[in-house]
């Protein structure tokens with residue numbers, strides 16, 4: 517029997533790239549998402565290409581019922597790899613964010629990640645074997661307007677993963693937090709942000725397959741935190757070493773630049 521990798525949010529972007537990666541390594545897959553036709557097609561393609569079994573669970577993970585549904589689905593299953601990837605962005609200022617969106621983000625990016633990890637960990641510890649990959653973001657290092665709630669959840673994911681690592685040393689269970697910069701995926705469109713994805717280089721967009729390849733290279737080297745972009749590394753460096761006031765100022769002006777560019781790009785999309 518093959519080992520199983522559970523990947524949340526495998527409809528597109530990074531989650532689909534992780535699905536390809538683990539399918540090509542011979543894992544059976546459990547994939548979650550909401551866009552039924554697309555994820556079903558992904559699963560069929562991966563099954564045929566890699567001769568593995570790919571199951572799909574259509575589930576909304578930003579509410580407690582959906583999280584319970586997924587936990588019940590996997591309760592008696594051996595999960596050898598968990599990739600906590602499903603996530604979304606929000607663009608309003610925090611004060612303007614509807615209560616409903618706040619709850620959705622906290623359920624998906626904090627509660628779901630925590631409970632899924634807790635659920636699979638017991639079996640992994642019994643088997644002395646397991647991989648948990650949690651998708652954080654360069655947002656975890658950033659402090660900027662229009663990013664407050666999102667980046668706070670990503671900081672939680674980063675800290676949660678590093679803390680877990682310290683508890684799991686020597687158990688055979690390995691964890692990693694991945695902190696990418698801009699990814700060429702559906703993320704920005706879904707958040708109502710129209711950005712120029714042709715931008716390359718520092719703070720440019722990268723392909724999800726390349727990010728997964730870099731993060732897994734880091735994983736094999738034993739890196740608990742993978743930062744697969746130069747821009748993300750720079751943000752972390754500045755956040756650590758710049759005086760806080762200067763960091764706030766620089767972050768706000770960077771954000772203002774991105775917002776202005778977004779506005780221009782949105783205008784040219786109309």
Ligand SMILES: NC(=O)c1ccc[n+]([C@@H]2O[C@H](COP(=O)([O-])OP(=O)(O)OC[C@H]3O[C@@H](n4cnc5c(N)ncnc54)[C@H](OP(=O)(O)O)[C@@H]3O)[C@@H](O)[C@H]2O)c1
Pocket residue numbers: 524525526527528529530531548549550551552555575576577578601602603604605624651652653654695696697698699700701702703704706724
């Ligand atoms: N894009 C970036 O620039 C960037 C940068 C740093 C980190 N990240 C992180 O990378 C991860 C993957 O994002 P991506 O860029 O690959 O975006 P994406 O293409 O939009 O993929 C997001 C995935 O998450 C699923 N998802 C979103 N909200 C969900 C919900 N409420 N319930 C269940 N599933 C949900 C989506 O499912 P459906 O589409 O089927 O609904 C989709 O499969 C996220 O955690 C994101 O925060 C992204």
